[in-house]
Amino acid sequence: MFGLGRKKKKDMQEPGESLILWGPAAGTEHAEQEEREREKENPGMIDGIPVSPGALPGRGKIVTFHSPKGGDGVSTVAANVAALLARHAGTVLVDLNGVGAVRSRFGLPSDCPVNILDWESAEDRRHISVYEHQCGLALVPGVVHYDDLERVNPALVFRVLGILKDAYEYVVVDAPPVNGANPAWAAAVVSDRVFTVITPDRASIDMLGGTVNYLERLGCEDRSAVMLNKAGVPGGIRVADLVDKNPLGVEFKAILPYSDAVMEYNNRRQVVALARPKDPFSRAVSAFTEEVFD
Ligand SMILES: Nc1ncnc2c1ncn2[C@@H]1O[C@H](COP(=O)(O)OP(=O)(O)O)[C@@H](O)[C@H]1O
Numbered sequence: 231m232f233g234l235g236r237k238k239k240k241d242m243q244e245p246g247e248s249l250i251l252w253g254p255a256a257g258t259e260h261a262e263q264e265e266r267e268r269e270k271e272n273p274g275m276i277d278g279i280p281v282s283p284g285a286l287p288g289r290g291k292i293v294t295f296h297s298p299k300g301g302d303g304v305s306t307v308a309a310n311v312a313a314l315l316a317r318h319a320g321t322v323l324v325d326l327n328g329v330g331a332v333r334s335r336f337g338l339p340s341d342c343p344v345n346i347l348d349w350e351s352a353e354d355r356r357h358i359s360v361y362e363h364q365c366g367l368a369l370v371p372g373v374v375h376y377d378d379l380e381r382v383n384p385a386l387v388f389r390v391l392g393i394l395k396d397a398y399e400y401v402v403v404d405a406p407p408v409n410g411a412n413p414a415w416a417a418a419v420v421s422d423r424v425f426t427v428i429t430p431d432r433a434s435i436d437m438l439g440g441t442v443n444y445l446e447r448l449g450c451e452d453r454s455a456v457m458l459n460k461a462g463v464p465g466g467i468r469v470a471d472l473v474d475k476n477p478l479g480v481e482f483k484a485i486l487p488y489s490d491a492v493m494e495y496n497n498r499r500q501v502v503a504l505a506r507p508k509d510p511f512s513r514a515v516s517a518f519t520e521e522v523f524d
């Protein structure tokens with residue numbers, strides 16, 4: 231046992247007193263009871279923290295994309311999937327990844343102040359602050375200054391996602407690596423689906439195990455899948471070696487090819503799947519979107 235102090239002799243115990251090893255401080259029993267009642271009503275909560283998709287009410291689905299490390303194509307995949315979904319369903323893309331990615335990718339005017347911190351005081355959907363992009367997709371860009379990054383905390387993530395889930399059919403999250411070093415875990419625990427994007431690249435592959443393990447510990451295992459991006463990239467590990475020999479022991483939910491058009495259209499601030507639907511990457515990301523979000 232852990233430093234419980236000296237055990238009282240039986241005859242020294244007050245009537246009705248029992249040894250408390252680990253319990254609520256005096257006076258908190260009532261609050262704990264109330265909390266248990268609330269948890270019974272809403273099984274997705276633990277200690278007031280949402281820990282499963284069901285914990286956030288709302289009709290929408292939350293889908294998080296992240297990768298073990300930067301540069302694997304999370305923003306690209308999230309933006310393309312979100313833009314494709316937005317053609318048929320109310321969809322919002324949320325940037326939890328700090329400064330810039332969504333803002334830059336979609337060419338938001340540099341003086342556009344809309345950003346995730348607008349949500350700090352938002353309570354319901356009447357307070358929604360999104361940028362409506364011409365492709366029909368709503369955007370919640372990241373913070374404007376790096377100094378503000380620490381204000382994107384788990385409480386803000388739950389607040390933003392909770393409100394958006396009630397207002398949109400799909401809430402797509404462009405997240406930093408879910409590894410405990412940032413608030414992306416908060417998005418993962420309430421997501422209906424979590425996709426880990428990797429590339430056929432040694433660093434990406436080596437870090438996959440740790441990422442998968444972290445998601446398991448968060449209880450996201452059944453809702454998680456891995457996708458391979460930049461398949462066939464020059465110098466990359468051969469896809470056949472990853473799929474046939476399966477050294478990673480994972481089944482890829484999607485294999486998205488490397489394509490020059492991706493970078494070209496990203497640089498034009500266009501969504502390649504919309505602008506060049508016949509491109510191999512566009513076809514693959516469309517097939518994935520149709521299959522998963524039917
Ligand atoms: N399938 C792909 N084919 C070619 N280039 C890609 C592909 N996916 C992403 N890229 C390029 O890789 C770079 C990193 O992509 P990005 O989406 O910003 O990654 P992340 O958000 O994971 O850091 C960008 O230059 C992007 O254009």
Ligand SMILES: [Mg+2]
Binds near residue numbers: 304305306327331
């Ligand atoms: Mg990114």
